[in-house]
Amino acid sequence: MVDYRTGDDESSRHSRREFIKRVIASGAVASSATYVFGGLQGCSSRGTVASAVPGSVARLVRINVNGQERPVDVLPQETLAMTLRYRLGLTGTKLGCDRDECGACSVTIDDTLYNSCSVLTHSVRGRKVVTVEGLAGPNGELHPVQQAFIDELSPQCGFCTPGQVMAAVALLKHNPNPTRDEARHAMAGNLCRCGAYDNYLNGVMRAAASSKATAT
């Protein structure tokens, strides 16, 4: 399902517009698009902050999230993190900075780690997005990384944890037997203010060992 094109006929566009209107009117689904701030610009009430494109409308796209095709209306400027959190209800993906600094919003796209706050949802049409909610097995079996993070008591406050989990999953996918130092560098894009780095690394190494044990 690559590049699903929205219908061109007048009626379907109307129906989408009607749907969006209804959504806004009822408030049944809270939609949110840009989250504009940054540096000193964010303090200005009449500054140079980029406004949303006037008249921009959501378009229906299909993205593959956690193995499911999810049709979803997406604004042109909408980030994947916002789509996941506010349209698909996947709030495990956290927003820590919304500007590609902290890694709390880490997801994998085609098995590669991305900060979903800095990926436009339109760019992932037809690609496979996996969030922290998509890791457990069909009967709720935890992913080895999740289990290892529990066994090593890796999280503290837990806010960065979904991102740490995804970073570790992506690392082990590409390098199933990392050295501790390789793991440290691979995880370096994920901040943890609690300073639980050592316990996360213990978790990564444990997960690598347990995955190896399972494989053999």
Place this chain on the structure above:
Amino acid sequence: MTYKLIGKNFTPPDVLAKVTGQAKYAEDFRADGMVFCRFLPSPFPHARVKSIDASEALKMEGVVGILTADDVKNAPAPAPTILTNEPRFVGEPVLALAAVDETTVQNALEKIKIEWEPLPFTVDPLKSLQPTKHVDARLDGNIGAAGVKLDTLRWTKEDFDKAGDGKLPMGKAAQEWSYGDVDAAFANAKVVYDESFVTASNSHHSMEPRSCMAYWQNGKCFVYGSTQSQSFIVPALAGMIGIKPDELVYVAEFCGGGFGSKGGAYPVMAIPALMSKKINRPVMMRVSRFEEYAVGNARNGFVGRVKLGFAENGRLLAADLYIVQEGGAHNGFWDFRNAADLVSIMYQPEAMRWRGVPVFGNTPTRSAQRGPGYNQMAYIMEPLIDRAARELKIDRVEIRKLNGPDMNSPVGKDRSPVSSCYIKDALAKGAERFKWAERIARSGQRKGSKVTGVGVGQAYHPAGFNGFDGLVRLAPDGILHIHTGVGNLGTFSHSGTSRIAAEVLKCDWEKCVVVRGDTRKHLPWNIGQFGSNTSTTMARTNYVAAMDALQKMKEIAAKDLGGKPDDYDVDGSRVFAKRSPGRGITYAKVAQRAIELGGKYTGKELPGDINPMTKASATALAGSGLIGVAKDNLPVKGEPAAFAACFVEIELDIETGQHRVIESLNIGDCGTVIHPMGLDTQLKGATVQGFGAATLEGMIYDPQNGLPGAIGFYQAKPPSYLDLPPLMQTDWVDKPDPVSPLGTKGIGEPPLGSAATALLCAISDALGGHVFNRTPVRPDMIINAVAKRPQSHQPLQIHTA
């Protein structure tokens, strides 16, 4: 003492939700009809709003309401404000706007026309204390903090002239105390140092910005917030919203980091509730990272001066301390007082004087940050202790043991004893495990441009409160429900301390449920998770509630099976006769009997001294099992105190000024250990934060325009994985506190100070004893020190990059 649960590892009940993404933080909640609100952050460091024209914004499609300072009831000045028409720092919320989506809110905010009157501002406390040409951060005074009344204070020209170049002038103080004959003690000293110093303010940078969601339903206000505390938030937040505490439903099951900045209710969290009341829609207020750097508080900075007099044997005879606290624009924390307590307890000077003045600046409000005041003072003191050791040719561990506190040594102004202290044990244990003697033989050794440095550091923080309530319920299915109102800072101590109730009742952990995180769950009145207190305070409350339940169980057994209550004991979820263990009843049956007996057994009669919140919770639970409920009236003897000692070895590149920590060992003195893995993570996390405080983190405000320069992670620099030593170790003394019921006490804060100071001391060591008298110590400072060049900043300059 051997326990079934205490001292054993367990999987805290909230950790599964953290690794699966199921844990709901404030921004993860939704409500039907929810709209988005954003606040308008002040673009000025200090200004007056002369008029607001929001007509164009309010006409925009999708905009649903505005909240201005005129709509809210701020606490009396100089308390932090919810919204204000006189913003006093860049980013301070002026008004809030709500719309159906955030794009609309942001676009509408751009349409609001505000007529501003810029006002004078300062980001430098010394500028505010000058006799002439002073600039104040506030129009109503220039000094104040919790415990110091809002006032105006100036120093004289003579004060400034007398100080001399690069030395802190010491004019009139706002507060002071002393003990002993300070002048005489200095006269007897062999070595005297008189050092001026600067410790930078730094942000908390919690990973979760303080987003908040609120709505009103059936006469109650529902708030989903990000706080370290649960029950403790309720009265203050209800006050800000203008309702009674029992009209507030407050949910804080998870908190994405606080480190002191989310300990109590803070003003911006009232905005969604007040907006929701006005527009009658659920309101989500997401706080951006930039905004979090403005409204997320920060640690107080110090500009200070310390005079120390040592005897020939290394004993600290006299200490004279002056702290100018670089505070924010509003009443903040009292770090400047705590600094004195650190000196008094850690080195036990024979005579001491402290003076302090908390000065306002046009910068964010200062709240407690992990070891407020104590740790900044340790950053300065420990390298100076090393300097004395070096000059007097005393081992650095030994000089700390020589001066250090003993079991009941006095602390602070009142010279009141601590409840226990084993810092010397921690130093001894660390020196042995870290092979201190071997390592210091390598200190100063150079390989290429890399020099080895070895450091030891220590710190202190009070570790507990008393007088709060405990509440447990034994249900008729035999499950023990431990209700805790303490909050979830991420330390897992909400459950760790709940295990004390299970321990007292010898209840298997599998048969216990920790009930927390939501006022609807009938929680007792507890203090929050701050001040390293939980492992003392909540140990006491859970102990008294469990003891109350135990007594009731024994009474029920005696009623049903004969004899006296004291003839009975508990184990294996049974109450049984001590003399004939076969005779007894199960916990399930005891709970059922409690319901049948009614009265105090099932919460229908309650102790008179418990808090109304606890009373309401216990009343709600009445009739559903055996209720154990009590106020902590246990004896109080001495101030609970936590200590930590840390050892580090570093490699310092004297060409680049970069350092690398090779190994660290942080050792806690925290009484009986409740949860070894949890303690280990606290010690390691504090180590990481300590390294950040010592060498990375600092708030920067441009003195010319009052604009913040450290408003992103990459600028404010919390440590990352790459700052981690390859080998990070922890340990603990594990000696019980004699006052705490099971010997437990807190630990959260001192290991940050010990790690920071150990690193600072190691850097000094690698540089042959150079002391910077400033944090953070950055690479350019090191390069200047190596080259014996003057530093690029003035000695008393703050906000240096």
